[in-house]
Amino acid sequence: MQDAFDFSVPEVTGKSASGPAAADRTAELRVLLDRYAHAYYVCDAPEVPDAEYDRLFRELESIESTHPELVIAASPTQRVGAKPLAAFESVSHLTPMLSINNAFTAEEVEAFDRRCRETLLLSDSAPPIAYACEPKFDGLAISLVYENGVFQQGATRGDGTTGENVTLNLRTIRSIPLHLTKEAPQGRFEVRGEVLIRRADFAQLNAAQEAAGEKTFANPRNAAAGSLRQLDSSITAQRPLTFFAYGIGEAAESRTTPDTQSGILDWLSSLGFRVAETRALVQGASGLLSYYEQMGMQRPSLAYDIDGVVYKVDQRELQARLGFVSRAPRFVIAHKFPAEEVLSRVVEIDVQIGRTGAVTPVARLEPVFVGGVTVTNATLHNFIEMARKDIRIGDTVIVRRAGDVIPEVVSALIDRRPLDAEGQALYPLMQCPALCPECASHIELPPDEAVARCTGGLVCPAQRKQALRHFASRRAMDIEGLGEKIVDQLVEAGLVHSPADLYTLTVPQLSVLDRFAEKSAENLVAAIQQSCHARLDRLIYALGIRNVGEQTAKDLARYLGSMDALVQADIATLMQVPDVGPVVADSIVSFFAESHNREVLTRMQAAGVHWQDLPTQVVEGPLVGKTIVLTGTLPHLSRDEAKALIEAAGAKVSGSVSAKTHWVVAGEAAGSKFEKAQSLGIEILDEAEFLKRLQL
Numbered sequence: 191m192q193d194a195f196d197f198s199v200p201e202v203t204g205k206s207a208s209g210p211a212a213a214d215r216t217a218e219l220r221v222l223l224d225r226y227a228h229a230y231y232v233c234d235a236p237e238v239p240d241a242e243y244d245r246l247f248r249e250l251e252s253i254e255s256t257h258p259e260l261v262i263a264a265s266p267t268q269r270v271g272a273k274p275l276a277a278f279e280s281v282s283h284l285t286p287m288l289s290i291n292n293a294f295t296a297e298e299v300e301a302f303d304r305r306c307r308e309t310l311l312l313s314d315s316a317p318p319i320a321y322a323c324e325p326k327f328d329g330l331a332i333s334l335v336y337e338n339g340v341f342q343q344g345a346t347r348g349d350g351t352t353g354e355n356v357t358l359n360l361r362t363i364r365s366i367p368l369h370l371t372k373e374a375p376q377g378r379f380e381v382r383g384e385v386l387i388r389r390a391d392f393a394q395l396n397a398a399q400e401a402a403g404e405k406t407f408a409n410p411r412n413a414a415a416g417s418l419r420q421l422d423s424s425i426t427a428q429r430p431l432t433f434f435a436y437g438i439g440e441a442a443e444s445r446t447t448p449d450t451q452s453g454i455l456d457w458l459s460s461l462g463f464r465v466a467e468t469r470a471l472v473q474g475a476s477g478l479l480s481y482y483e484q485m486g487m488q489r490p491s492l493a494y495d496i497d498g499v500v501y502k503v504d505q506r507e508l509q510a511r512l513g514f515v516s517r518a519p520r521f522v523i524a525h526k527f528p529a530e531e532v533l534s535r536v537v538e539i540d541v542q543i544g545r546t547g548a549v550t551p552v553a554r555l556e557p558v559f560v561g562g563v564t565v566t567n568a569t570l571h572n573f574i575e576m577a578r579k580d581i582r583i584g585d586t587v588i589v590r591r592a593g594d595v596i597p598e599v600v601s602a603l604i605d606r607r608p609l610d611a612e613g614q615a616l617y618p619l620m621q622c623p624a625l626c627p628e629c630a631s632h633i634e635l636p637p638d639e640a641v642a643r644c645t646g647g648l649v650c651p652a653q654r655k656q657a658l659r660h661f662a663s664r665r666a667m668d669i670e671g672l673g674e675k676i677v678d679q680l681v682e683a684g685l686v687h688s689p690a691d692l693y694t695l696t697v698p699q700l701s702v703l704d705r706f707a708e709k710s711a712e713n714l715v716a717a718i719q720q721s722c723h724a725r726l727d728r729l730i731y732a733l734g735i736r737n738v739g740e741q742t743a744k745d746l747a748r749y750l751g752s753m754d755a756l757v758q759a760d761i762a763t764l765m766q767v768p769d770v771g772p773v774v775a776d777s778i779v780s781f782f783a784e785s786h787n788r789e790v791l792t793r794m795q796a797a798g799v800h801w802q803d804l805p806t807q808v809v810e811g812p813l814v815g816k817t818i819v820l821t822g823t824l825p826h827l828s829r830d831e832a833k834a835l836i837e838a839a840g841a842k843v844s845g846s847v848s849a850k851t852h853w854v855v856a857g858e859a860a861g862s863k864f865e866k867a868q869s870l871g872i873e874i875l876d877e878a879e880f881l882k883r884l885q886l
């Protein structure tokens with residue numbers, strides 16, 4: 191049950207001389223309707239019959255239609271009604287929406303608790319850390335921005351830095367308050383949480399879709415995602431979406447902000463948000479593990495899907511001291527439930543060639559429903575792994591799928607293997623082909639690697655198709671309408687060899703493709719042209735350089751500032767970029783060493799693709815080229831402050847000590863890094879000496 195909720199609304203300012211009674215009545219009706227909606231949608235405890243709610247709602251609509259000056263954005267009547275959008279705008283998050291690290295075993299949870307204690311320098315005799323625990327909703331992460339208590343803007347997580355503006359759709363979700371209680375912070379206030387569809391609502395939605403001859407959804411998460419990405423908010427309004435709040439953005443700091451995560455959840459509840467009823471405050475690792483066990487038991491009877499639980503260090507001051515590791519906060523971990531496993535049969539084993547030439551054996555399966563979707567293909571990872579597990583055509587196999595993860599074959603039930611008359615397995619173990627089935631280039635298995643690769647590069651149509659799909663994908667160049675089937679046709683028809691060819695495609699060329707009407711051709715050419723105005727980091731990511739994901743592309747753009755600088759960078763320069771190590775640096779240098787890759791960029795530019803260089807954040811300052819490791823607690827600087835100073839001085843912070851480390855900056859209770867630095871003869875500095883070297 192939620193806490194008491196104060197239903198007073200922001201004052202109606204538009205009183206007309208002729209309608210003070212109408213203004214009073216609208217205010218009164220809004221208070222009542224908000225209260226009843228909160229009871230119904232947030233507390234699951236309706237206070238009045240639906241007919242009474244509808245009667246009051248119609249009365250409010252009627253007054254507002256005769257007194258339009260009384261309409262306010264936060265009125266319950268104003269949830270739906272805007273015209274469909276042409277596209278969603280991008281929104282930069284006030285503070286990044288970070289991801290969280292996962293734990294899968296009790297040992298990993300114990301290690302998390304131990305790491306927190308060590309980083310906070312708690313002695314063995316210190317009391318256990320208090321943790322706020324919550325279910326991990328299987329929905330979509332959302333940010334809601336309130337301005338003086340009134341809902342202004344809502345966005346999807348997107349890549350964590352930039353999401354899509356889905357405000358109009360979020361306004362239709364009844365458990366998202368359009369205005370908050372008077373206790374809400376003034377100014378900007380950001381609430382974060384998850385949008386989902388409850389199981390019972392999902393069943394009803396699919397039944398209604400089926401009855402209307404519309405497509406049904408594979409699982410509640412897909413239904414929620416599809417509903418939230420509707421350009422027409424009147425469609426979203428018909429979908430039974432629910433919002434659960436789980437935190438606040440940093441902009442929300444105010445004097446009234448509680449100093450614990452558990453306090454924040456209670457506070458969000460009192461402000462009108464739905465928060466997990468099954469939240470708990472526990473002590474230490476044993477408390478975490480018993481919460482996990484309890485939630486595992488409750489999981490089947492919960493109203494919504496969850497894929498694990500989330501543990502957060504409760505005290506926010508301790509959270510701040512713990513800081514971050516590689517873009518995930520150290521104070522939080524998601525303890526995932528085991529992935530669902532089912533049995534199926536391998537009908538065929540095919541070889542798939544990935545974007546970077548990786549050769550992956552893929553099992554074609556008898557269809558099986560697992561982890562919320564019907565699965566017909568599952569990865570066997572690589573030929574070495576497949577041989578180790580001895581998986582063959584005809585085998586009955588265990589198939590596993592968790593969340594968004596690609597389904598995989600876990601193992602074969604060998605005693606169910608079909609045998610011939612002599613008792614021999616009907617099928618031999620499949621070997622990795624010597625030649626690529628797509629382009630007949632040689633397949634290589636580099637020493638010390640498990641993954642074989644086709645050496646065909648962009649000569650290989652499979653690699654070309656994958657590279658183009660990646661280039662056009664939403665997080666890369668975001669070319670609407672350039673889907674898998676069209677890419678396949680473009681490559682097979684010989685119209686497109688590299689991403690640069692996309693920019694010279696014409697409507698007549700596209701119109702000859704299978705089932706491609708002139709209008710679709712025009713739309714695709716327009717979408718391709720729209721992508722000409724690119725963002726540097728997205729373009730870097732779109733190139734599909736091995737080991738360069740979205741975040742690395744962002745770091746490269748931010749620290750090198752231009753494509754020219756990236757193309758020309760040598761290993762040493764690249765390794766000064768935060769989180770770029772020798773493997774990533776080598777991939778980048780090898781990519782641009784290929785003249786055909788450089789040519790693609792030149793041809794794209796010639797065809798009109800342009801991007802803006804960024805002011806570089808690098809690599810200036812007194813410590814350029816140095817790699818520094820921090821260990822222990824410094825007397826004055828927090829970990830984040832020390833890191834910021836190092837990066838501002840042009841040096842790089844590394845998490846581990848190696849022969850390439852220049853200095854180790856050590857504070858109190860420095861551990862194994864200190865010892866390793868000593869054994870390698872690396873210079874160890876205290877805070878004062880470190881600040882001196884920074885020339886501060």
Ligand code: 5U1
Nearest residue numbers: 288289290324325326436437500
């Ligand atoms: N329940 C819950 N889910 N979840 C997801 N809490 C929570 N916190 C998150 C995420 C990504 O991030 C925190 C860092 C705010």
